[in-house]
Amino acid sequence: MAITIPGIDDLLAAHDRIRPFVHRTPLVTCETLDRMTGAELVFKCENLQKVGAFKYRGATSAVQSLDDATAARGVATHSSGNHAQALSLAARTRGIPAYVVMPTSAPAVKRDAVAGYGAEIIPCEPTLQAREETLARVVADTGAHFVHPYDDPRVIAGQGTAALELFEDAGPLDAVITPVGGGGLLSGTAIAAVHRAPGCRVYAAEPEGADDAARSLAGGVLVPSVDPDTICDGLLTSLSERTFAIIRAHVTGIVTVSDDAVVQALRLVYERMKLVVEPSAVVGLAALLTRREAVAGRRIGVVFSGGNVDLSRPWF
């Protein structure tokens, strides 16, 4: 079956579509981190995006692309993470219903966040099968339009708009690095780079305990994520055939980092940059901090993907 891959025109169209609804997030620099890595780092702060994550770009891109009749029936997804919050707010902003299938095991703080954006939560058993069956039933009952967290060209195009802004605002970069979970942010970034920053290499980072993307890229075969074990709760999912195809074509390398390195990077960002970020957001910085010899002298864009974190977690 043919796979639809978004092009640069799709990213530019998505950017026009979402511009009235999303923050153009700031770039931030930090002398301490430049000194520690020997590189010149430019951070794109998607933790300061609405709902606290880049996911709001992709969700808004999808929701705003629907025709009125489709939109009126609402949108649906199965997620307990940032995509659920993002889709809920994107739907509310368009004035349409959102249905979120969420396992009964999801923490109350996540349920509350989604409910706070006005979505209807449909509980299900905490298995993949129950989740998919429940979603299918919701879609059949309501006529809602399913928006996948990453395996969707409109979502990928939306996520790529963060890199469009980075390249416009930062000037020339030798490389850009993002986290990789399902690959929506990474593949959108790669498409943006190929067309808007041709000399800029694209890298990703992921936790050692969820290294399916690194193994997939290294082996040339899509390896699913099985029993991931990491504090980076936004990076547990597997690539799709679509995101893997884009990543194989355009991504130079995927590096893995330990959870200890993630905690150290988190602490530096809180203490030195005064920014709240979630563990998943700093895998790229953790990768740079542990590979000083490879990055010294380079000018590197680093995407902080989100800042939705349980403040009572004892990381420090």
Added chain:
Amino acid sequence: MAITIPGIDDLLAAHDRIRPFVHRTPLVTCETLDRMTGAELVFKCENLQKVGAFKYRGATSAVQSLDDATAARGVATHSSGNHAQALSLAARTRGIPAYVVMPTSAPAVKRDAVAGYGAEIIPCEPTLQAREETLARVVADTGAHFVHPYDDPRVIAGQGTAALELFEDAGPLDAVITPVGGGGLLSGTAIAAVHRAPGCRVYAAEPEGADDAARSLAGGVLVPSVDPDTICDGLLTSLSERTFAIIRAHVTGIVTVSDDAVVQALRLVYERMKLVVEPSAVVGLAALLTRREAVAGRRIGVVFSGGNVDLSRPWF
């Protein structure tokens, strides 16, 4: 004795003097907080300033105003807070020594921060008398120039530059609110407002457990801070005659907030704005959140004064 009060020319000169060395910190907005207060809030993020606090403006203003011969002998202060870090980095940036008198009771994290900026730490007993005597001895021994944390026209002019930027970048404001401890930030802000935003009222907030500024303004007599008790460790000091004179002339009101209200405001800033701020920084926001009826419909500038916080503290 006559008191020297800086004017708008001094603020503009300070701004020119410090511009190469300080961050022009960003303004940030937050729909959730606008909804909660009914106001339109514009936050000036001095937590993102170098050394994590507006204090770097005043310290740099003072250090960069010294003639070469005076500067060469170094600068000195007694402080265990943000001013000590700020003066240390300002001195290092100019390539001169800094001497910081610090009580032996100061936490290691604060000593390490000052030492990390290259200052020499001179320990003293944790009493005001020991602190002043030790400072006098250091100044006599080294010829270093004493830079007070707030009772200094060059420092006040430097702190006022944050408000100059706020008024330039935010457009018209009905009011501005800052924390008040010794009054350096507040009096600098007031001078900036009088000349650069004549329609804008100036307010301050302070903790109930250190409400000397509110009582001083209400009673018209300078009341010293005695046995302050609050988590806002940057707001324990008393006004000086100089800052009190400026505040009496130009500040409309000083409101007090409970430590509980401070913790609630802290949590909102971390969760909703994804910014690391220190307790002292959010007294202004806490004041607005608890006075919705008074602030609804207004456009208000809020200065986040700093972000230097011990991440292991169990506030949440």
